[in-house]
Amino acid sequence: xxxxxxxxxxxxxxxxxxxxxxxxxxxxxxxxxxxxxxxxxxxxxxxxxxxxxxxxxxxxxxxxxxxxxxxxxxxxxxxxxxxxxxxxxxxxxxxxxxxxxxxxxxxxxxxxxxxxxxxxxxxxxxxxxxxxxxxxxxxxxxxxxxxxxxxxxxxxxxxxxxxxxxxxxxxxxxxxxxxxxxxxxxxxxxxxxxxxxxxxxxxxxxxxxxxxxxxxxxxxxxxxxxxxxxxxxxxxxxxxxxxxxxxxxxxxxxxxxxxxxxxxxxxxxxxxxxxxxxxxxxxxxxxxxxxxxxxxxxxxxxxxxxxxxxxxxxxxxxxxxxxxxxxxxxxxxxxxxxxxxxxxxxxxxxxxxxxxxxxxxxxxxxxxxxxxxxxxxxxxxxxxxxxxxxxxxxxxxxxxxxxxxxxxxxxxxxxxxxxxxxxxxxxxxxxxxxxxxxxxxxxxxxxxxxxxxxxxxxxxxxxxx
Numbered sequence: 451x452x453x454x455x456x457x458x459x460x461x462x463x464x465x466x467x468x469x470x471x472x473x474x475x476x477x478x479x480x481x482x483x484x485x486x487x488x489x490x491x492x493x494x495x496x497x498x499x500x501x502x503x504x505x506x507x508x509x510x511x512x513x514x515x516x517x518x519x520x521x522x523x524x525x526x527x528x529x530x531x532x533x534x535x536x537x538x539x540x541x542x543x544x545x546x547x548x549x550x551x552x553x554x555x556x557x558x559x560x561x562x563x564x565x566x567x568x569x570x571x572x573x574x575x576x577x578x579x580x581x582x583x584x585x586x587x588x589x590x591x592x593x594x595x596x597x598x599x600x601x602x603x604x605x606x607x608x609x610x611x612x613x614x615x616x617x618x619x620x621x622x623x624x625x626x627x628x629x630x631x632x633x634x635x636x637x638x639x640x641x642x643x644x645x646x647x648x649x650x651x652x653x654x655x656x657x658x659x660x661x662x663x664x665x666x667x668x669x670x671x672x673x674x675x676x677x678x679x680x681x682x683x684x685x686x687x688x689x690x691x692x693x694x695x696x697x698x699x700x701x702x703x704x705x706x707x708x709x710x711x712x713x714x715x716x717x718x719x720x721x722x723x724x725x726x727x728x729x730x731x732x733x734x735x736x737x738x739x740x741x742x743x744x745x746x747x748x749x750x751x752x753x754x755x756x757x758x759x760x761x762x763x764x765x766x767x768x769x770x771x772x773x774x775x776x777x778x779x780x781x782x783x784x785x786x787x788x789x790x791x792x793x794x795x796x797x798x799x800x801x802x803x804x805x806x807x808x809x810x811x812x813x814x815x816x817x818x819x820x821x822x823x824x825x826x827x828x829x830x831x832x833x834x835x836x837x838x839x840x841x842x843x844x845x846x847x848x849x850x851x852x853x854x855x856x857x858x859x860x861x862x863x864x865x866x867x868x869x870x871x872x873x874x875x876x877x878x879x880x881x882x883x884x885x886x887x888x889x890x891x892x893x894x895x896x897x898x899x900x901x902x903x904x905x906x907x908x909x910x911x912x913x914x915x
Contacts, residue, residue: 451885452567453495456480457487457513458502458529463552467500467559474560484508491517495785496524498566500550503530503537511544518545523573525566529554574783589625590773591766595758599626606753607633612705614750615728617757620807623728624688626755630726631684639683642676646697647689654697656713659704665714677710677721684724690750691731691742701725702746725750760802760809767798770806774813782883787817792826800829819875832872874909877902886913 454476458464464480471478479494481487484501485508491499499517503510514526528541531552538549547566550559589600606613607630615623624643631641649657656666660675676685687693693701704710705725709718727750736742760767771789779786789797802808820828877895884890888906892899905911 451475451477452497453477454479454563455487455490455494455496455499456501457482457484457499457505457510459483459505460502463502463529467554470556470559471563474563476563484510484513487513488516488520491520491524497570498525498527498563500527500529500563503528503541504532511541514541514544514546523570525570527562527566571783574780587625587773589622589629590770591763592769593758593763593766595763596766599755599757602753602755603629603633606630606755608635610724612724612750612752613726613755614733614747614753615726615755615757616733617728617730618759618805619730620805621757621759622806623730623757624686626757627684627686627688627726627728631686634684634724636683636724640680641684641686642680643686643688644676645688647692651694651697654694655700658697659700659710659712660715661713662715665712669714672712675710675712677704677723678719680723681721682723684726687725687727689729690727691729691733691736695741695743698743698746702743702749705746705749760805764798767809768794770809771797771813774810775817778814778817782817784817784883785822787820787822787824789816789824790826793824793829796826796829818879819872870909873905874911877905877909878911881906881911881913 454471456464456467456471456478458467458480459482461482464482468478468480479490479496481490484505487499487501488508490496501510501513505513510528510530514528517524517526522545525547526541526545528538528546528549529552530537530549541549547569548562550562589596589603603626613627613630615626617623627643628641631637644657646654656669656673656675658675658677660673660678661669663669663672687701700710704721704723708721708723710721711718733742733747733751737744737747771794775789776786797809797812800812804811815832816824816828819832877891880891880895881888884894888902889899892902895902897905
């Protein structure tokens with residue numbers, strides 16, 4: 451349900467507009483002056499503001515200008531009983547979506563409101579899509595280890611030095627590689643990523659170097675490899691410790707001679723590529739066991755950047771969690787939830803086997819399943835869906851936290867009850883997000899509409915009056 455604010459010093463106008471808009475199922479607040487209106491805009495997440503131009507204390511144009519600074523994407527519809535073309539143009543230049551004269555025509559007003567809300571939704575969706583297309587987010591944290599990584603990136607990025615990035619799964623190795631590329635002299639050229647662990651050993655050479663038509667049974671046409679695609683840019687070899695020895699030999703030759711040959715081909719091709727590599731394995735141990743070439747290791751390991759485990763930098767968790775909160779709530783089009791201090795301490799006490807990636811997933815789960823504020827009990831109950839959360843491991847609060855977990859789970863007599871509770875809360879959240887549009891919600895969560903109706907009936911879900 452869209453939330454609207456009316457700012458007008460005429461009680462009759464406010465009452466009329468409120469009655470009309472509430473009849474259309476909008477949630478409406480109203481205020482009689484611009485100063486208090488700006489305070490409401492600061493405190494609340496409005497989807498649209500209808501604002502009079504001629505008011506005491508602060509006129510509507512000033513309110514518009516100040517609101518643009520506070521919330522640049524908040525659409526404004528300006529209202530005036532002294533409407534002129536010049537006034538409408540001035541309002542548009544200052545960022546207003548539209549201009550409506552008093553007394554407002556009912557149909558025109560409702561169409562304008564609907565269009566303004568649609569535009570606001572499009573702006574939000576565009577920002578979300580841009581963030582999804584541009585995968586490079588900031589490296590979050592101020593711990594000594596993260597500060598050192600940022601400093602190293604700034605020093606290394608402008609050079610052509612190869613970098614080996616080490617660290618556990620989910621710790622952020624890919625993000626480090628992206629920032630090295632973003633700050634390098636090759637930033638305008640492509641960054642090509644290859645997950646060596648995800649490609650079968652018999653296909654890795656074709657993936658990296660390409661192949662000629664007919665070079666093997668399924669080679670029905672020529673294929674350009676990742677080295678060629680990254681020419682002039684950066685090639686990121688993720689999980690290089692899983693690469694086959696035969697592919698390692700060819701990568702070594704490409705690094706030494708800056709030349710490649712497609713599988714099944716004879717012609718040598720010049721390539722100008724900066725190689726960044728990452729692994730979660732101990733490559734020195736892999737060398738001892740005969741799984742990795744020492745000469746390739748030394749070629750790749752010109753600069754080494756080790757990304758620490760999240761449990762080694764728990765003081766960074768509040769910063770990272772807050773950023774994830776804002777991003778995920780923004781993606782869902784909902785007000786940003788708060789995490790109280792005890793909940794944050796509980797998060798810091800988790801083992802984080804999945805590192806930053808796991809933290810992101812947990813924050814998303816907490817946003818969906820918790821109320822307006824995320825509490826310590828929410829973390830205990832929902833952070834680990836298997837119920838195996840070990841909060842407070844290694845500190846004096848462990849027993850208390852585990853005791854809290856027992857209390858939180860007491861209301862579930864069996865695992866099915868817990869699953870039903872989580873499913874009910876998730877469906878309820880999605881329905882409210884989509885203003886109880888069942889078809890849209892069914893598409894959103896990827897189930898059949900009839901199935902969703904059954905779930906609504908099963909859980910006794912009803913739209914709030």
